[in-house]
Amino acid sequence: MSIVIIGGGQGGLQSADSLRTEGYTGQITIVADEPGLPYQRPPLSKDYLTPGKEALPLPLRGEAFFNDKNIRIVRGVAATAINRQNRTVSLADGTTLDYEQLVLATGTRNRSLTCAGSQLPGIHSLRTLADAQALHTALPTARNVVVIGAGFIGLEFAAAARAHGCNTTVLEFAPRPMGRALTPVMGDWFAGAHARLGIELKLSEGIDRFEAGEHGRVATAVSTTGASYPADLVVVGIGVLPNDSLALEAGLETGNGILVDANLRTSDPAILAVGDCANFPHPLAGGNIRLESVQNATDQARHVARSIMAVERGQTEANPYTDLPWFWSTQGPYRLQMAGLAHPQDDTLVLGDPETARFSVLCFRDGVLAAVESVNLPADHLAARKLLGGSTRLSRQEAQAEGFTLKSAAKSLLAAPA
Structure with missing residues (x-):
């Protein structure tokens, strides 16, 4: 074969x-x-x-x-x-x-923009090594960066641009960042977190057109509200x-x-x-x-x-694929890790203190743990994967008990007899 x-x-x-x-x-x-x-x-x-x-x-x-x-x-x-x-x-x-x-x-x-000026020099996508090499070269001399889209790639790049000292603006047509992937509570927290990094996050505001400067390169991004933003470097991250x-x-x-x-x-x-x-x-x-x-x-x-x-080998095929989904994203000092599939309508419970940028959001569906989002808490993420990947189901009532932690719950699960 x-x-x-x-x-x-x-x-x-x-x-x-x-x-x-x-x-x-x-x-x-x-x-x-x-x-x-x-x-x-x-x-x-x-x-x-x-x-x-x-x-x-x-x-x-x-x-x-x-x-x-x-x-x-x-x-x-x-x-x-x-x-x-x-x-x-x-x-x-x-x-x-x-x-x-x-x-x-x-x-x-990558999805492509079709608005006026979207093909101007200075407008980039980010997917391949060649894309990253072009941005690695351009960032040290960029002053005003505009990012189209507040998904994972857009916000990861925005944080990198800010670390280079660039004035960074993100235009996002949706009302919150990473809205398709995160719970509203986590999405709202990240909106504030990026603002604290000095990133201008413009929500409910998409891109209408780009305008060129005197050298023919992109110089301005005009949003759907009519606002204009200076831009000598643009990255488009509107999904795939x-x-x-x-x-x-x-x-x-x-x-x-x-x-x-x-x-x-x-x-x-x-x-x-x-x-x-x-x-x-x-x-x-x-x-x-x-x-x-x-x-x-x-x-x-x-x-x-x-x-x-x-x-x-003439055997029965493997059992159906049911592996637990998990994801991560690093945005400046924030390490976001997700286990399971969160839904916007999930009932949520916050563990830890969001003010310290170390907390988790537990998502319950029909009273049972369905997903966990964690910021700068890798131990919570690993525990969540054990809990969600096992046969035991954690209830909201159990998670609200005094002294509860995901780590202790996962440890108890592993110690329980089969």
């Missing part, structure tokens, strides 16, 4: 690594459309942009990994088509790869779209990503999908969901490897 993996990110690399760990000895080929060794994306909007930081990417695996594991990687060449009948993948350089099992780890691409065009053109079922079943197989049993591009069923979501996180990509990759190997 030969396996082709399209995508050189976290999901693609972990799929190959886990296949070898599970005992697969056949040919593995990874198709990565960027040149160079695959690298970690999360640091690009954080550590990579820190003042004085050397512009070096962190590789996902070293060169020796591919030799030691006997994994072929095709770099700097994009996959252009999938022929499901012949089980082949066509590449942009004219070559064709045969597969018996195909893993799609194609990730996402799943890279599902290969799947769509091959006749696979898609819809906000590549649709897969509980074992991450597409409508073609010979093709699986993992990571940011996969739209999969999850019990915590009450239906299908698409998650954008390193944890999800790597956990799904491990699951796919087990499923593929089970089929090859």
Whole structure:
């Protein structure tokens, strides 16, 4: 059996690594459309942009990994088509790869602005190493930075720009930052936290147009309220779209990503999908969901490897993928960690003191703990993952008891007899 993996990110690399760990000895080929060794994306909007930081990417695996594991990687060449009948993948350089099992780890691409002036020099996106290198070069001389979008990437970059001493303004059309991912109480806290860093966070205010200066570069951002903000550097972070065009053109079922079943197989049993591009069923979501996180990509990759190997051995496929989602974001001095999937309507309970920037927000649904958001409390986050990943359910009443901590609750859970 030969396996082709399209995508050189976290999901693609972990799929190959886990296949070898599970005992697969056949040919593995990874198709990565960027040149160079695959690298970690999360640091690009954080550590990579820190003042004085050397512009070096962190590789996902070293060169020796591919030799030691006997994994072929095709770099700097994009996959252009999938022929499901012949089980082949066509590449942009004219070559064709045969597969018996195909893993799609194609990730996402940034949403683009279409407003007037959105193509002016000085307006950047942030996703690839090339994007980060351009911003690493531009930040030390930038004075007025405007960020479009108060999601994770936008606020991580805003904090980095502020650390460089830039006057930094964030325009966010929604009424609170990170509104799709966080509870209102945590979103409101981060709005105040960024203001304390000196960032101008303009909520309920989107971008209308950009205007050029005398040298043809961006000089002004005009918002939907008509307000003008000086800008010699702009970063657009308005979300992403799943890279599902290969799947769509091959006749696979898609819809906000590549649709897969509980074992991450597409409508073609010979093709699986993992990571940011996969739209999969999850019990915590009450239906299908698409998650954008390193944890999800790597956990799904491990699951796919087990499923593929089970089929090859004539065994029953692995149990459905139900791993607990967890996420993180570093924004200046604030380390945000989330476990589970919070809903805006969840009943919330705050542990700790938000004034100290060390606290957690517990989210209860139908009286039971469903998610936890933590700021600068990694022990709370680890405890939350243990609690939410176990079979015991924590009630709000238990969490309100005097002396309660997530750490002690998790410890009691682990000590309880099976």
